[in-house]
Amino acid sequence: MTAEQDDANRSLTGASDAQGLEALISRAARAGKGLPPVERWNPDFCGDLDMEIRPDGTWFYLGTPIGRMPLVQLFSTVLRKDEDGRTYLVTPVEKVGIRVVDAPFVVVEMNVSGIGDERVITFRTNVGDVVEVGPDHPLRFVDEDETGGLKPYVLVRGRLEALVARPVMYELVEHGEEIDVGGMSMFAVRSNGQVYPIMPMEKLRELSA
Known part of the structure; x- marks a missing residue:
């Protein structure tokens, strides 16, 4: 020290x-x-x-x-x-x-309401923050090189993010759908009118094969 x-x-x-x-x-x-x-x-x-x-x-x-x-x-x-x-x-x-070590917060629970463009994804963190995924709280997905998996993060406040715990991530991807993003077919989720790409559909098909 x-x-x-x-x-x-x-x-x-x-x-x-x-x-x-x-x-x-x-x-x-x-x-x-x-x-x-x-x-x-x-x-x-x-x-x-x-x-x-x-x-x-x-x-x-x-x-x-x-x-x-x-x-x-x-x-x-x-x-x-x-x-x-x-x-x-x-x-x-x-x-x-x-x-x-990674992110200061962890998402431990989620709720989904609405469908299509009206869908809203809400997260709760381990310390009690509740945020709706959207323009003020964007969601991003990072490739985890060591495992070949994904690590989703949501912005909670300021520059502080929460890592979406793996059980919640599995629940999250169940709401994924094929969406055209900039001319590319992506597997993505929607919330508050925003689209958050997870991966190209081609890659998803390769993983599912």
């Missing part, structure tokens, strides 16, 4: 757990209704905190899982991903870096 990281851990926690940081974030969260306006805050960078979000959405602090979901949900409200590609916990007075 560097001196800068050690200073961040001491200044924000003041103990071997995250009580100090929890208190600081609680005060920030109470300052207004809804999610704190982290995009408007510009505090000094205070170093990196030994906190990590694993691909399954589990948060670790000092190498130990944070078992208190209310605390994880509290932390999640002050997450911010900046232009440098790094993710931070941000309050009005302090900004600390944390590690995110």
Whole structure:
């Protein structure tokens, strides 16, 4: 651990757990209704905190899982991903870096209503965010080279995305259909009048053969 990281851990926690940081974030969260306006805050960078979000959405602090979901949900409200590609916990007075292995959130549940252009896909994340896939919350699919599979992501807020958990992904692709996208036949899903391509139909047929 560097001196800068050690200073961040001491200044924000003041103990071997995250009580100090929890208190600081609680005060920030109470300052207004809804999610704190982290995009408007510009505090000094205070170093990196030994906190990590694993691909399954589990948060670790000092190498130990944070078992208190209310605390994880509290932390999640002050997450911010900046232009440098790094993710931070941000309050009005302090900004600390944390590690995110994949995406900070995980989609654990979905609902589909309507058909055709009227279809709306709604996701719920592991920390309680509920978003409708559409212009403000676009969906994208990434090829997973190591497995040959797909990893869908939805934009939750700011630059923060949620990885769609595999069981939910299987449910999602059940709503896929063949759609012409720019003159190419694609297997895609619709939501809020938008089309989100999954893969070319030719590739889907090859995988299904």
